[in-house]
Amino acid sequence: MRAVDAIMECLKAEGVEHVFGIPGGANLPTYDALYDAGIRHIQCRHEQGAGHAAEGYAKASGKVGVALATSGPGATNLITAIADAMMDSVPTVFITGQVRTELIGTDGFQEADITGITMPVVKHSILIQDPRDIPTAIHEAFHIARTGRPGPVLVDVPQDLSRADIPYEPVDRVHLPGYQPTTEGNAKQIRLAAKALANARRPVIYAGGGVINAEAARELVEFATSDRFPVTCTLMGLGGFPAPHEHWLGMLGMHGTRSANYAMDEADLICAVGARFDDRITGKLSEFAPRAKFIHIDIDPAEISKNIPAHIPIVGDAKNILTKLTREYRALEADSSRLDEWWSRIRNWQDKHPLRYDDSEDSEIKPQYMVQAMYEATGGDAIITSDVGQHQMWAAQWYHFREPRRWINSGGLGTMGFGLPSALGAKAAMPDRDVVCLAGDGSLIMTCQELATCVTENIPVKVFIMNNGYLGMVRQWQELFWDKRYSSVEMGASPDWVKLADAFGALGMRVTHKGELLDAMKTALAEDGPVVVDVHVSREENCYPMIPAGQAARDMVG
Amino acid sequence: MGEPGTKEVLNLEDLEAAGGIHTGRTHILSILVENKPGVLARVAGLFSRRGFNIATLAVGPTDDTTISRITLTVDGATHPIDQVTKQLHKLVNVIKIRDLEPEESVARELALFKVSADPETRGQIMQFTDIFRGKVVDVSKRSVTVEITGTDDKIEAFERMIRPFGLIEMVRTGEVAVSRGRSAT
Ligand SMILES: Cc1ncc(C[n+]2csc(CCOP(=O)(O)OP(=O)(O)O)c2C)c(N)n1
Numbered sequence: 001m002r003a004v005d006a007i008m009e010c011l012k013a014e015g016v017e018h019v020f021g022i023p024g025g026a027n028l029p030t031y032d033a034l035y036d037a038g039i040r041h042i043q044c045r046h047e048q049g050a051g052h053a054a055e056g057y058a059k060a061s062g063k064v065g066v067a068l069a070t071s072g073p074g075a076t077n078l079i080t081a082i083a084d085a086m087m088d089s090v091p092t093v094f095i096t097g098q099v100r101t102e103l104i105g106t107d108g109f110q111e112a113d114i115t116g117i118t119m120p121v122v123k124h125s126i127l128i129q130d131p132r133d134i135p136t137a138i139h140e141a142f143h144i145a146r147t148g149r150p151g152p153v154l155v156d157v158p159q160d161l162s163r164a165d166i167p168y169e170p171v172d173r174v175h176l177p178g179y180q181p182t183t184e185g186n187a188k189q190i191r192l193a194a195k196a197l198a199n200a201r202r203p204v205i206y207a208g209g210g211v212i213n214a215e216a217a218r219e220l221v222e223f224a225t226s227d228r229f230p231v232t233c234t235l236m237g238l239g240g241f242p243a244p245h246e247h248w249l250g251m252l253g254m255h256g257t258r259s260a261n262y263a264m265d266e267a268d269l270i271c272a273v274g275a276r277f278d279d280r281i282t283g284k285l286s287e288f289a290p291r292a293k294f295i296h297i298d299i300d301p302a303e304i305s306k307n308i309p310a311h312i313p314i315v316g317d318a319k320n321i322l323t324k325l326t327r328e329y330r331a332l333e334a335d336s337s338r339l340d341e342w343w344s345r346i347r348n349w350q351d352k353h354p355l356r357y358d359d360s361e362d363s364e365i366k367p368q369y370m371v372q373a374m375y376e377a378t379g380g381d382a383i384i385t386s387d388v389g390q391h392q393m394w395a396a397q398w399y400h401f402r403e404p405r406r407w408i409n410s411g412g413l414g415t416m417g418f419g420l421p422s423a424l425g426a427k428a429a430m431p432d433r434d435v436v437c438l439a440g441d442g443s444l445i446m447t448c449q450e451l452a453t454c455v456t457e458n459i460p461v462k463v464f465i466m467n468n469g470y471l472g473m474v475r476q477w478q479e480l481f482w483d484k485r486y487s488s489v490e491m492g493a494s495p496d497w498v499k500l501a502d503a504f505g506a507l508g509m510r511v512t513h514k515g516e517l518l519d520a521m522k523t524a525l526a527e528d529g530p531v532v533v534d535v536h537v538s539r540e541e542n543c544y545p546m547i548p549a550g551q552a553a554r555d556m557v558g
Numbered sequence: 559m560g561e562p563g564t565k566e567v568l569n570l571e572d573l574e575a576a577g578g579i580h581t582g583r584t585h586i587l588s589i590l591v592e593n594k595p596g597v598l599a600r601v602a603g604l605f606s607r608r609g610f611n612i613a614t615l616a617v618g619p620t621d622d623t624t625i626s627r628i629t630l631t632v633d634g635a636t637h638p639i640d641q642v643t644k645q646l647h648k649l650v651n652v653i654k655i656r657d658l659e660p661e662e663s664v665a666r667e668l669a670l671f672k673v674s675a676d677p678e679t680r681g682q683i684m685q686f687t688d689i690f691r692g693k694v695v696d697v698s699k700r701s702v703t704v705e706i707t708g709t710d711d712k713i714e715a716f717e718r719m720i721r722p723f724g725l726i727e728m729v730r731t732g733e734v735a736v737s738r739g740r741s742a743t
Pocket of ligand 1 (some may be wrong): 414440441
């Protein structure tokens with residue numbers, strides 16, 4: 001069998017139904033095999049787009065996302081998506097073509113040492129050197145991508161090897177002596193954690209994206225309600241705990257709620273679940289949660305005590321550990337009334353500092369209102385992807401995510417241009433769900449060519465542009481910390497988005513008055529094809545509250 | 559331990575176990591890796607990416623040809639050593655890591671010294687070499703090359719003795735080490 005046909009067999013055996021990519025000389029054999037493999041190939045317009053689409057696919061479905069690219073520039077175009085997938089632990093497999101083996105290392109046409117270039121941003125990578133290794137390599141890649149702490153795996157296949165004839169036999173097991181993720185969680189540590197929780201008077205559960213990766217949302221609710229534990233989530237963890245829940249404090253961190261950040265600040269015990277103490281959460285490390293002891297549950301041992309020393313480290317799968325922890329905790333029959341004081345303090349913050357904005361202007365569209373309108377138009381039930389900037393933070397604050405895998409954004413790398421391609425990937429995975437990309441006008445232009453993909457491949461995503469004519473988040477920082485010296489943040493000649501949508505064959509709409517917004521959104525959602533809605537919002541609105549970078553929760557402004 | 563309340567949970571051992579503390583001494587990491595292309599680059603890259611400095615590095619095959627051993631020394635004063643080992647563990651091709659305690663292991667390094675020599679000084683250099691249980695491996699009219707194995711202290715002591723003769727070149731392999739006693743490293 002041709003090695004490339006074996007690749008297709010392996011992909012099918014892994015349950016792959018969709019792949020995203022662009023062909024070229026070095027992966028021509030792969031594309032030949034794809035031609036009648038029975039796997040849907042979604043031809044993107046830029047490899048970065050294909051990579052983000054694979055991420056969106058993975059985040060929406062929980063399955064492994066796959067992107068293909070040719071050698072050299074095709075492969076280097078994937079790098080942003082690979083780095084993004086690494087930072088956000090997204091299970092993805094990237095299969096690149098490589099120049100023929102006799103050309104490797106000679107600076108051949110379209111050659112790039114992609115395994116070398118991507119080494120710091122992959123979970124693992126494999127350069128194929130013997131075509132007979134291809135089936136095993138593909139299965140290893142999927143295994144590594146989806147188990148333990150998920151992440152991107154790159155398989156680089158030289159063109160000549162991909163055409164070789166190999167004996168193909170299905171691979172049913174992979175053997176990786178150095179790769180044995182811990183899933184169970186140490187029983188003694190779990191017991192210790194339960195006892196610490198039973199003694200805590202001001203506990204907080206701080207949940208991250210790991211909860212979603214581990215499919216542990218239900219277990220998190222069980223755990224949180226085994227007593228009256230308050231819960232806050234990171235940007236990546238949103239939807240991991242239902243926002244309407246009475247234990248919910250809102251998101252924490254730089255643009256988190258005051259109640260969440262103040263609770264962290266005053267907590268005596270913080271139980272971190274699948275969260276990595278990112279600097280956007282901790283602010284100034286030495287002043288982060290100064291009174292607290294830390295229970296840290298994570299599948300990745302290297303996260304434990306990386307930034308904040310954990311008093312009770314528990315390495316393993318969050319679903320598994322939360323189940324056991326809940327059981328241990330219930331058995332202790334702790335006196336719940338000890339938390340009365342804590343809750344009255346929290347309720348006090350919540351009453352005094354709800355998220356708010358000035359909505360007195362009649363016709364002007366406030367960005368926060370735009371997100372509220374999205375929530376209403378979609379019934380709070382859509383998959384929302386976003387780009388990076390103010391709009392992302394407003395979406396996180398105002399679209400009250402009730403379930404996991406509904407909020408797809410670039411949290412770790414903060415990649416502008418992530419929104420549209422990840423939306424098309426999410427829609428491919430979840431065709432029955434509304435998928436809305438909340439785009440920044442600055443971000444969207446970075447990957448707007450993927451509108452062509454949406455139109456050609458009939459992927460009806462709805463793009464709502466929060467158009468403020470600025471690189472808004474940067475403008476906000478310049479306003480607050482750089483004396484309003486607005487250096488290179490005005491967007492100048494942005495395209496006429498309605499015409500741009502039209503040029504790509506999508507429907508374009510424009511909304512400038514508040515009163516028209518909700519209807520326009522509903523109309524867009526009801527359309528069969530892809531739609532771009534250009535929403536003009538008030539230009540210089542700031543995203544509050546905010547902890548200035550490197551400062552403490554107590555220094556929140558706005 | 560009695561009823562472990564939150565207070566009792568906070569103690570130094572816990573913190574140390576969790577790796578939040580700099581040990582302050584040099585660590586010898588003995589790392590078994592799959593003998594595959596790119597593995598050394600991954601290991602070294604991991605250190606440079608995080609700004610960790612490798613003091614010495616030695617690599618060679620083991621008795622099993624599919625497995626190599628990397629011996630690597632790092633300074634635990636500047637980096638929390640457990641972060642290093644945990645990050646190393648994440649590399650798929652890394653099979654096993656031992657952090658060798660100095661008292662419980664034997665470490666050796668090989669060094670070659672090329673020293674200026676003439677008929678008058680040659681005898682003296684050879685005498686020093688004898689004292690240090692070294693070996694002369696090359697002699698020319700105006701130089702002697704000596705091989706010394708031992709701990710880094712010994713090699714440094716030899717260097718101090720020999721330098722005044724005129725040190726032309728010197729090269730060290732970096733330490734290799736095994737644990738003491740019967741058990742495999
Ligand atoms: C690829 C990339 N380049 C630069 C940045 C830095 N950056 C962060 S937010 C931002 C502005 C985003 O503007 P826009 O997409 O219009 O969103 P807004 O903040 O206005 O909602 C920029 C430039 C980034 N995050 N990603």
